[in-house]
Amino acid sequence: MSSLLRIALPLTLWLASFSAIYGLQGLLCSSRWALAGDNLPGRGLLIAAAALAILLQVALILALRASVWPESNAVIRHISLGLGVVALVSTLWTLIPVVAVSHCL
Amino acid sequence: MHPAGPAAAVIATLWWVLLIGATLIFLFVAGLFAWAWRRPAGPANVRRYVIGLGLAFPLTVLAALLAYGLVVGERLLPRAAPDVVSVTAEARQWAWRFGYDDAPGRETQGILHIPAGRPVDVAITTVDVVHSFWVPRLAGKLDAVPGHVNTLRIEAFAPGRYAGVSAEFSGPGYRAHRFEVIAHDAQGWQAFLTGETP
Amino acid sequence: MNALRRHRALTRIWASDPGWKGWFTTVNHTDLGRMFLATAAFFFVVGGILAMLIRAQLATPRSAFLGPEHYNQIFTMHGTIMMFLFAIPFFEGLAVYLLPKLLGTRDLAFPRLTAYGFWCYVFGGAMMIFALLAGIAPDSGWFMYPPLSSTLGAPGINPDFWLIGITFVEISAISAAVEITVTVLRYRAPGMRLSQMPIFAWYALVTAVMILTGFPPLILGSILLELERAFGMPFFQVAAGGDALLWQHLFWLFGHPEVYIIFLPAAGAISTILPVMARTRLMGYGWIVAAAVSLAVLSFGLWVHHMFTTGIPHMGLAFFSAASTLVAVPTAVQIFAWIGTLATGSPRLHLPMLWLLAFFATFVIGGLTGVMVAIVPFDWQVHDTYFIVAHLHYVLVGGFVFPMLAALYYWMPHFTGRRTYFKLGTTAFWLVFTGFHGTFLLLHWAGLLGMRRRIDSFEPGQGWELINLIASVSGFVMAIGFALVLVDVVVNAMVAIRGSRDPWGAGTLEWAMPTPSAAYNFASLPQVSSRDPLYDTPDLPAQLARGEGYLGDPARNRRETLAIDVASAEPRQIVVFPGNTLLPIWMAAITGLFFLGMLLKTYWLVPISAVGVITCALIWVWSLGRRRPEGRLPVGRGLSLATAAEAADPPGWWGSLFLLLADGTFFGALLFGYAFLWTVAPNWPPPAYAEPGPALLLLVALGAGLALAGPRAGHWVVAVGSLLLGAAGIAALFLVPDPSAHAYDATVWVLVGYGLLHHAVCLLMIAVVAARRRAGHSAATTRGAERVSHLWSRYTALTSLVIAAAVGLPGALT
Secondary structure, eight states, rough: OOOHHHHHHHHHHHHHHHHHHHHHHHHHSSSTTTTOOOHHHHHHHHHHHHHHHHHHHHHHHHHHHHHTTTOOHHHHHHHHHHHHHHHHHHHHTTTTTHSSSOOOO | OOEEEEEHHHHHHHHHHHHHHHHHHHHHHHHHHHHHHSSSSSSOOOOOOIIIIIIHHHHHHHHHHHHHHHHHHHHOOOOOOOEEEEEEEEEEEEEEEEEETTTTTEEEEEEEETTSSSSSSEEEEEEEOOOEEETTTTOOEEEEEETOOOEEEEEEESSSSEEEESSSSTTTOOTOEEEEEEOHHHHHHHHHHHTTTT | HOOOOOHHHHHHHHOOOTTHHHHHOOHHHHHHHHHHHHHHHHHHHHHHHHHHHHHHHHHSTOOOOOOOHHHHHHHHHHHHHHIIIIIIHHHHHHHHHHHHHHHTTTSSSHHHHHHHHHHHHHHHHHHHHHHHHTTTTSSSTTTOOTTSSSTOOOOHHHHHHHHHHHHHHHHHHHHHHHHHHHHHHHHHHHTTOOOGGGGHHHHHHHHHHHHHHHHHHHHHHHHHHHHHHHHOOOSSOOOOOOHHHHHHHHHHHHHHHHHHHHHHHHHHHHHHHHHHTTTTSSSSSHHHHHHHHHHHHHHHHHHGGOTTTOOOOOOOOOOOHHHHHHHHHHHHHHHHHHHHHHHHSOOOOOOOHHHHHHHHHHHHHHHHHHHHEEEEHHHHHHHTTHHHHHHHHHHHHIIIHHHHHHHHHHHHHHHHHHOOOOTTHHHHHHHHHHHHHHHHHHHHHHTTTTTTTOOOOOOOSSSSSHHHHHHHHHHHHHHHHHHHHHHHHHHHHHHHOOOOOSTTTOGGGGGOOOOOOOTTSSBOOOOOSSOOOHHHHHHHHHHHHOOOBOOGGGGOOSSEEEOOOTTOOOOEEEEOOOOOOOOHHHHHHHHHHHHHHHTTTTHHHHHHHHHHHHHHHHHHHHHHSSOOOOOEEEEEEEEEBBBBGGGSSSSHHHHHHHHHHHHHHHHHHHHHHHHHHHHHSOSSOOOOOOOOOOHHHHHHHHHHHHHHHHHHHHHHHHHHHHHHHHHHHHHHHHSOOOTTTOOOHHHHHHHHHHHHHHHHHHHHHHHHHHHHHHHTTTTHHHHHHHHHHHHHHHHHHHHHHHHHHHHHHHHHHO
């Protein structure tokens, strides 16, 4: 089971942070919460959330590298490390819009 | 594919870029496939295929494409500008009703009047099911969702008549759920606002 | 005992009942896999006929062949059948048939569940076909957007068939997914570690987990929409606090992973077949596993790209545009690894390879147009046009149907034991391939010219006539091709000459048995030490037939196989399978009555059939295991093991765990829906929130405390906790007496209803465990059942706390 968790965890973390930041952005832009606008704390909050997501991914890679959970199967170890890198790249790639795109239009 | 407004024009350019890029990539993959087929059996470098072709190649192409797409997307957003005209579009099964901020109380059925050469923000909503506002030659489409008001920026280069359709399936009357956009020159627009032309 | 006598003894134990009766009582995966595949092929033909009607209608402008009332039903049913009644069940059928053979075991983890899932699929599919024949089929498009699919747009019974029929069919998807997961994890041949599994097993595992997490949002959406239609609970009605966009989110939360649920098994087949056709081994096994996992998880972060035109802010769209471009990368990794595999080998152009070539040509184009529509502004222009129709057919036919035809021709000698003899298949291939591209290539252009999807006819003079005429003619060419494939398969299966055991020279275990396979698969189970056991030990089939593997001795006279440890692949338990039984088909039929009662609004039928289903379930579990422990029994090769009935983690516990994964996703989707409405829907907050008093809170705290006290405190404590929590739930309903007043009230009812249902299940489980003890079962043989029951109790207690918070907090905060 821990082999499977090693494999599933990195990208699941990506999915969780990605969905959470999408939700946060939707929330910030929804009329009811009225934090809209490009210069308001909204963007700062999003950037902070994205930074946290990236940090978590890096921490996960380090945890997978260090023998926090030993894994005897070399193929599984390589796959899970590779997926850790994939998840980090995915996080960076999919969160680019936080700094690059206008906020609530 | 015969753009008559700035939004449709940049999207048409985008399409030609995409088509040429996609064709080149397809030919490259097909060529590689043919080469691999004919190559005599023997060990091959896994990293070249997986990292070089599988990872680096698409990531480069996609990064450029994503950046291009986001820039184009940003350009098409309904930003505040001094000469923007605001109109409203209300869909129902199977008709469209349009209103005009510059002429309060004025309503038209099935025909949307706009000034040519000026950006127009269409505030789109619906009274029943989901519809979609689409004038193919002017811009992309935007849905009319119950309880929500979505704003689409359209603009026509020149005066004329442009066909519009609802582009979200809405039941038996869907095929005929059309409207028309009439773009006026400056005089014609003034005349329309003051009620001189229908 | 010689090989022939062993074969006879094992066949007597494992064979299905003779004659037609065997079809209804069989629980054997080989039979059920074939039945799944045949039924799915039948639905493919039905969906194909509907497609022909569509192309006939659109061949010429202003066609008077079909009116919109019929046309709307036809295109809705075409999409629905192809997605839910063909593609997913076809994968299930292939996995049901192949997995145990690939993994070196004798059946799937829960044979009766296979049969139950199959019959649910058949009965649910029959409901849909009945609706089609009666002219009351769903007509709101296969993604059923409300309000068009709700009472406002469709007051008739049509959408109810979709919502109820498809939910019924999805029981089979969920049960197959649980089985596949547990089978891959626990039922591999001894010694086959995860990294030595055949690549198809990885794909099947990934796909199964995707089904467990992808289908629940759809099932939830269907239930909510049916509740709105039947009882006026306004989840999607904006005036009463609902939001039509909630459906779109829930639907596409399922709908996008669905595309990869369809593609990944096909990719698994390609990764299996291609190396054999190229006489080499798969390049980059680890990379491909990583790519499949990446694809699976990334696909859950793409759903909004079906909603680019719904008015979501540009940054939100940009997230999903970025994710949608990214998903092309793991796909590219697989494509180039396959091309690399070809480069290392020397390919042979047999029929399966021909279909793989068609896959490459078609799927690459579909993938490239997929990247195009991931670019937001381009999608604004082509969304809901024939460009999308063409794109999705390139992806689904290119990425699923063509590889599945390759798989069909590759495993045909295995299914039938015959050599493909007649050359009709090549002709059929060219008709399908040219017909397909003739139909769909030009339709991209029609979409760019502004042709919307789902219009029942079109006006001349827009430049669409020629394109549509070519598409229709080619569509019929393709249909003739598919008909020839069917004829080819049937003729070859009936009359071709007997073939050799491993005609392609493959290395995987399914070829280590005589074909067509015996009911028991392997006369004895192999010890595996590599990915291609047949390449290492060409003599393996004979060794297994001689009984030199595990469980080669049929003396215990019952259906036995081995369960292994997940990571080390050491054999751990003997699993004793049930024999032939009518129970699954009865239970599926009574489940069908339950859904029929809902459909026809004859609500007295619903509780009666619910009791019937529970009765069947009780008979089902009662027959498991023996009263007295048997201790360790010899399994061959000098090893002795106890049966799974005496283990602390029997396969049933693992099955429960993965069922709870699906259940938890369902609950998560429900909470997401609640949060979505709360934050986004217009007309919130509701007129009043529920304000639970201190007595109710105390009841919840006490109940949860007792229920979580867990195994140590004993069953009765847990049962009392469950009862208290249930009572608290019923009391909470009195705080919001009218579920049709506002979406908030409706959501509270669904949340509480979810909790109550689970408490009922937990109480039943506790009762069953207690009854087993009373009936004289020993502590050893009830240990597994107790742990299953505790797993459910714990889950239910925890979700009850979340429900209590979700119901009570808004009132407490405001």
